[in-house]
Amino acid sequence: MKKLILTTAILALTAGASFAETVRMGTEGAYPPYNFINDKGEVDGFERDLGDKLCEMASLTCEWVTTDWDGIIPNLQSGNYDVIIAGMSITKERAEVVEFTQNYIPPAMSAYMALDAGVDVNAAPVSAQTGTIQAGHVQESGATLVEFATPDETVAAVRNGEADAVFADKEYLAPILAESNGQFVWAGKDVALGDGVGMAFRKSDTALRDKFDAGITSMKADGSLNELIVKWFGDTVAKY
Incomplete structure (x- = not known):
């Protein structure tokens, strides 16, 4: 075959x-x-x-x-x-x-990354890249969508307090979390999209x-x- x-x-x-x-x-x-x-x-x-x-x-x-x-x-x-x-x-x-x-x-998982694992990702301000399936999901979830043009900006938004969590492909976020020396943690549940x-x-x-x-x-x-x-x-x- x-x-x-x-x-x-x-x-x-x-x-x-x-x-x-x-x-x-x-x-x-x-x-x-x-x-x-x-x-x-x-x-x-x-x-x-x-x-x-x-x-x-x-x-x-x-x-x-x-x-x-x-x-x-x-x-x-x-x-x-x-x-x-x-x-x-x-x-x-x-x-x-x-x-x-x-x-x-x-088809892979999307994930929430935050400074606090207890963030309510269905209600808090959540950053995502404009025009992505993740942004669409956040908008439909009841959370406040905070959109940015680049992936880097979505992560920076959590660091500087503009958003409580970032939602993106888990493969993209995983190395950032691993290299953050404990600053970032996973929050909420992973979501299968696309x-x-x-x-x-x-x-x-x-x-x-x-x-x-x-x-x-x-x-x-x-x-x-x-x-x-x-x-x-x-x-x-x-x-x-």
């Missing part, structure tokens, strides 16, 4: 070889370990490794472009890049305007989407996607 899956994926990857050689990969560059800017000023992280590998498999050249999160879909639609690969959760609402691949991170993280394309770019989707299928089948997940997130997170 695995051989059949791999064969199908390879055929899909090699189809349409006349496609453009360079693909512009749009990311935020501010959401480690998914994506961030390293000391050399380059895009780095799990999605950099994944995107480069998928481009290699499809005989494409990746060109990386960074953009603010709150304009990431409009900039895709405007043609500033060809792909979004930026820790974007697959949701029905987003799927109405963009075309997603299958997920390359399984259908995993996928790459997003313009609705008209289904052929390009299919190339990357076939690559994700192949990497799931041969175990290399799990290897990347463990490399960047550790071996306790959900895998395929």
Whole structure:
């Protein structure tokens, strides 16, 4: 069965070889370990490794472009890049305007991080990044949503008292909590949101989407996607 899956994926990857050689990969560059800017000023992280590998498999050249999160879909639609690969959760609402691949991170947990474990996360001011599924959840929960443009600002808001807790992907918050020397603690209960993280394309770019989707299928089948997940997130997170 695995051989059949791999064969199908390879055929899909090699189809349409006349496609453009360079693909512009749009990311935020501010959401480690998914994506961030390293000391050399380059895009780095799990999605950099994944995107480069998928481009290699499809005989494409990746060109990386960074953009603010709150304009990431409009900039895709405007043609500033060809792909979004930026820790974007697959949701029905987003799927109405963009075309997603299958997920390359399984559905994961979102978590609340605070200075006090006893914070009532359903009533207190809670920070979240603008335009995320976490912000939508906070708004619906009864808590007071305090929105910020970047992930760093959502965490800083808890430190400086603008919010009592921050709500974000647990994989993003976990290393911050671990390095806080006890300043931060988990609060409330973890929440499962979205259908995993996928790459997003313009609705008209289904052929390009299919190339990357076939690559994700192949990497799931041969175990290399799990290897990347463990490399960047550790071996306790959900895998395929």
